[in-house]
Amino acid sequence: MIQSVRGTKDLLPGEIEKFQFLEKTIRNVTELYGYKEIRTPIFEKTEVFSRSIGENTDIVNKEMYTFIDKGGESITLRPEKTAALVRSVIQNNLTHDVASLRLWYFGPFFRYERPQKGRLRQFHQFGAECISSANAEADAEIILLANHLIKKLGINEYDLQLNSLGNEQSRADYRTELVKYLNENKESLSEESKSRLESNPLRVLDSKDNADKKIVESAPIIIDYLDNESKLHFDKVRELLDKAGVKYIIEPRLVRGLDYYCHTVFEFRSSALGAQDAFGGGGRYDGLFEQLGGKQTPAVGFAMGAERLILILDAINVLQNIKNDCDIYVVCSSEKLLDSALVTAEQLRNHQYKVVSDLQRRSFKAQMREADKLSAKYCVIIGDDEESRKAVTVKNMKTGTQAEIKRDLLQTISFK
RNA sequence: GCGGAUGUAGCUCAGUUGGUAGAGUCCCAGAUUGUGGCUCUGGUUGUCGCGGGUUCGAGCCCCGUCGUUCGCCCCA
Numbered sequence: 001m002i003q004s005v006r007g008t009k010d011l012l013p014g015e016i017e018k019f020q021f022l023e024k025t026i027r028n029v030t031e032l033y034g035y036k037e038i039r040t041p042i043f044e045k046t047e048v049f050s051r052s053i054g055e056n057t058d059i060v061n062k063e064m065y066t067f068i069d070k071g072g073e074s075i076t077l078r079p080e081k082t083a084a085l086v087r088s089v090i091q092n093n094l095t096h097d098v099a100s101l102r103l104w105y106f107g108p109f110f111r112y113e114r115p116q117k118g119r120l121r122q123f124h125q126f127g128a129e130c131i132s133s134a135n136a137e138a139d140a141e142i143i144l145l146a147n148h149l150i151k152k153l154g155i156n157e158y159d160l161q162l163n164s165l166g167n168e169q170s171r172a173d174y175r176t177e178l179v180k181y182l183n184e185n186k187e188s189l190s191e192e193s194k195s196r197l198e199s200n201p202l203r204v205l206d207s208k209d210n211a212d213k214k215i216v217e218s219a220p221i222i223i224d225y226l227d228n229e230s231k232l233h234f235d236k237v238r239e240l241l242d243k244a245g246v247k248y249i250i251e252p253r254l255v256r257g258l259d260y261y262c263h264t265v266f267e268f269r270s271s272a273l274g275a276q277d278a279f280g281g282g283g284r285y286d287g288l289f290e291q292l293g294g295k296q297t298p299a300v301g302f303a304m305g306a307e308r309l310i311l312i313l314d315a316i317n318v319l320q321n322i323k324n325d326c327d328i329y330v331v332c333s334s335e336k337l338l339d340s341a342l343v344t345a346e347q348l349r350n351h352q353y354k355v356v357s358d359l360q361r362r363s364f365k366a367q368m369r370e371a372d373k374l375s376a377k378y379c380v381i382i383g384d385d386e387e388s389r390k391a392v393t394v395k396n397m398k399t400g401t402q403a404e405i406k407r408d409l410l411q412t413i414s415f416k
Numbered sequence: 417g418c419g420g421a422u423g424u425a426g427c428u429c430a431g432u433u434g435g436u437a438g439a440g441u442c443c444c445a446g447a448u449u450g451u452g453g454c455u456c457u458g459g460u461u462g463u464c465g466c467g468g469g470u471u472c473g474a475g476c477c478c479c480g481u482c483g484u485u486c487g488c489c490c491c492a
Binding site for chain 1: 418444445446448450452483487488491492
């Protein structure tokens with residue numbers, strides 16, 4: 001038996017409806033905010049990601065599906081969306097004729113990681129990006145949108161964590177101080193944190209190692225190093241969220257893994273998940289356009305993991321009883337009436353009903369059973385008697401009541 | 417990439433100190449000579465993840481391998 005590739009999953013009937021529900025909801029909510037959908041290729045030139053995400057991140061170092069195509073070009077299956085989206089915005093000059101460019105997406109992404117609950121090698125993310133505004137209003141709008149979406153999905157138990165990384169200067173100042181502090185405590189740090197101290201010291205802050213945590217507790221926090229501009233920006237974001245009634249927690253150790261973030265960063269977490277408890281996150285990335293060869297353009301956005309969101313929805317039993325496989329099941333009492341059943345079903349479909357009939361040439365009883373299993377609201381019954389009278393019997397499956405009617409009148413009935 | 421668990425019917429699982437497999441559910445049919453759900457009766461389904469080894473004999477023990485899962489790491 002050939003198996004699917006490790007870390008990939010078939011989305012079967014029963015599961016796919018959950019994805020459709022997610023996509024439908026995000027489509028509705030983003031529309032409320034004036035966001036437009038964008039779809040970009042599944043693969044990009046490798047540099048799109050290597051130049052943006054960060055040379056020191058595991059994503060770029062170990063997790064990308066990269067290959068050389070037949071033309072000798074290095075190609076990478078997209079491990080995330082933002083960089084690819086920015087490439088597209090630059091290439092198509094989408095910021096040219098709008099004040100604020102608002103985009104959303106939903107699709108598959110690829111990372112070569114060890115599979116785990118809520119972590120697959122092919123997974124799905126959706127998100128939104130707000131481009132061309134450097135103001136706190138844009139940060140607030142993106143967080144409001146993400147928050148609105150979560151609520152709309154029926155999720156009420158979650159944390160929104162918020163922090164600011166400040167502008168480049170603030171971050172550099174803080175980094176210097178942090179490295180100094182961590183070096184003073186270097187002996188007590190875990191091996192991993194020691195190496196991160198060289199490569200990406202900010203990430204020591206969200207280490208799960210207990211010894212590290214203790215050291216981090218008394219480490220300098222970035223908010224104290226924000227310059228005036230950065231501080232004003234962050235204060236304004238918080239003020240806007242407060243006014244809009246969005247609850248959040250300031251988490252000074254929240255840094256995010258991707259290099260391109262600055263100023264506002266945030267994450268959504270749920271205890272319904274395991275170790276992978278973040279189901280969404282985002283932030284501002286004012287420097288990314290330049291890194292990818294565009295002109296300086298401020299932007300802010302978020303992404304959410306579809307599989308993780310579905311784990312939460314399953315845990316809180318949203319999405320249980322959306323069963324509506326069919327409105328009408330057309331039953332016939334003998335094989336010679338199968339043709340009539342098929343034709344009747346087709347006529348009813350022309351009136352926008354979901355209609356099913358038997359394909360197995362089974363008994364009357366078996367057809368009724370299938371009707372029940374598909375939760376048909378009505379059965380249209382064709383028997384010899386009905387056929388000879390050019391009529392059918394209509395049975396309401398919920399109440400059990402039934403009545404015979406002339407076939408020409410069938411189209412005038414409402415099967416709601 | 418590292419550490420721990422685990423893999424038996426479509427699904428959930430049992431399988432006693434090694435003696436070549438079972439339950440529930442699902443599905444199919446019947447009881448009901450044209451009427452579903454409830455009930456009862458009967459029936460189908462397995463390379464016991466895969467490959468080696470030990471043994472007269474392996475679902476059970478050993479080794480390897482693949483998958484899953486829980487943590488680390490990473491991140492959504």
